Amino acid sequence: LAVVGSSSSDPDLDAMCEQLGCRAIDAGFRIASGGLGGVMEAVSRGAHHSASYREGDVIGILPVHQHDAANQHVDIVISTGMGIARNLVLVSSADVVIAVRGGSGTLSEVAFAWQLGKPVVALCPSGGWAQKLAGETLDGRRSDSIIAASSVTEAIAAACQQLNATGQLNPTG
Amino acid sequence: LAVVGSSSSDPDLDAMCEQLGCRAIDAGFRIASGGLGGVMEAVSRGAHHSASYREGDVIGILPVHQHDAANQHVDIVISTGMGIARNLVLVSSADVVIAVRGGSGTLSEVAFAWQLGKPVVALCPSGGWAQKLAGETLDGRRSDSIIAASSVTEAIAAACQQLNATGQLNPTG
């Protein structure tokens, strides 16, 4: 499961992200993010709150080479050294992508996920591009749309359903 | 000048793109595109119609390693072998980006251009994401917006104005 979202946050969004991270691990996913601050950090932190958490469940895919740029809740650092081209590595490595708030970086990730045929779930109450794109189709190459989730619970349920629909048994992302 | 747009086209859009390519060369730009078909090909073809065209003015930045994947109007092939990560190379190499119609690939390019601080001009009558994003701001990091152009003439004028505003004297893209 990849979570893509803003590098800035606020207390309400942090709480929502922590819940998202925790519930994703509860549901048996690993979590990959861009490994930095904001949404990426809050989701990574939340993952550790799950009773099902195992060391290695939180993956951070960094734009830089320096491992210590990762937030402290990341277990496995993938440092690309390729700048924002890492956005592509992140969504490609995921089975399902959840978008949280998000500016132009997140928009590029949702666009890539769409091109790669990955299911995308938009957490609507987080605002940003997630809210704007919920329910939309980005172009004619796919017949489905970006799935609108009105809560963390709905987002995780949608992610699980997508994973089952695509026949994945051993989710790594 | 980078032109980003759909890999499919139609006769009306082709005509608009050829005019765009020709006018861009007239205005003293080089043209970079993704080097493949559709909008990319029509713009590259149009460049050759300009009286100011010099061999070397049309650059194609390919996702694959194979040079012969480029359309025949490309003078200089940059083959990245990095798949759609080449979208980032394309917009980064440009001084100004013009979006034409466009699906999710173009959307990723506009998002990257925004992140990199590149001026983006949307050719509204082409439809697609260009039309949808014209006049919009993608997030709070920039105070400007995507420039709406209602014709090829307006698009080229806006591109020239942006270039002058940023102090570039010797445009290479």
Place this chain on the structure above:
Amino acid sequence: LAVVGSSSSDPDLDAMCEQLGCRAIDAGFRIASGGLGGVMEAVSRGAHHSASYREGDVIGILPVHQHDAANQHVDIVISTGMGIARNLVLVSSADVVIAVRGGSGTLSEVAFAWQLGKPVVALCPSGGWAQKLAGETLDGRRSDSIIAASSVTEAIAAACQQLNATGQLNPTG
């Protein structure tokens, strides 16, 4: 710990690689490789033989987008979709790089590891570029050299020593 090596193998090399994978997990490392066949597969398989193995310890960093291109012993798939540019992601993500046999792909990885300041251990009996570069310095930017290991045991010992020397406490690769 990243293991870089040939995509083809033979029974003797397979046995050496399985031992390397097992001992690396015994020593507390995670193992990252290019995720495909040959050396990459044998090392990944061997990791599962360790008593210390935990699900998530074997990472495969693929050149393609397709997750099912990974060998079946990979726990966590990072699919870059960037072709052989993934070689850079692999060595960048590692704390220590072990080279096993190796042709030109491995050579590019050792060269990148050197540029990035990563310790490189060459498993000499495996042959290939590993053997040729053991004890060498690649250029003047570093005062150390590629560490020659005459056995799997020596290679793991050297990797541990390098990790301690660089002050890493929680190796993820």
Place this chain on the structure above:
Amino acid sequence: LAVVGSSSSDPDLDAMCEQLGCRAIDAGFRIASGGLGGVMEAVSRGAHHSASYREGDVIGILPVHQHDAANQHVDIVISTGMGIARNLVLVSSADVVIAVRGGSGTLSEVAFAWQLGKPVVALCPSGGWAQKLAGETLDGRRSDSIIAASSVTEAIAAACQQLNATGQLNPTG
């Protein structure tokens, strides 16, 4: 034609590189390099000394996004923003690669060129990895070897011969 080589130089090497750049343009090539200093700058400067030079013949493929990182002799800036992954873009875009002196960065470029099936010419008197690899095969995937050139004249002649052998009529690199 891609020229790969050290980012540092000295007066003798500079003179050799300027001659190489000039002769390459004389022979009808465009020149692509990494766009920075040292060998890259001297070759780019030399290109302008050719009577056949046309604006647009000198391409610099940068690791960064900033166009002004290119040396002043570069006509067309391709800014990848992907760090040393740009080494792959450079050799992929070339029809023939000439290696000049070179440390580990050049070594990664020669290794990539080999993997991609590009002819590689080593300018022996420049020293470095060029000298060490001249006449060598990097692995069993190719039956040819890195071509040893004992002078700039020989290097350009070998590049022309390789281009003709592979049937390219309109060299762009």
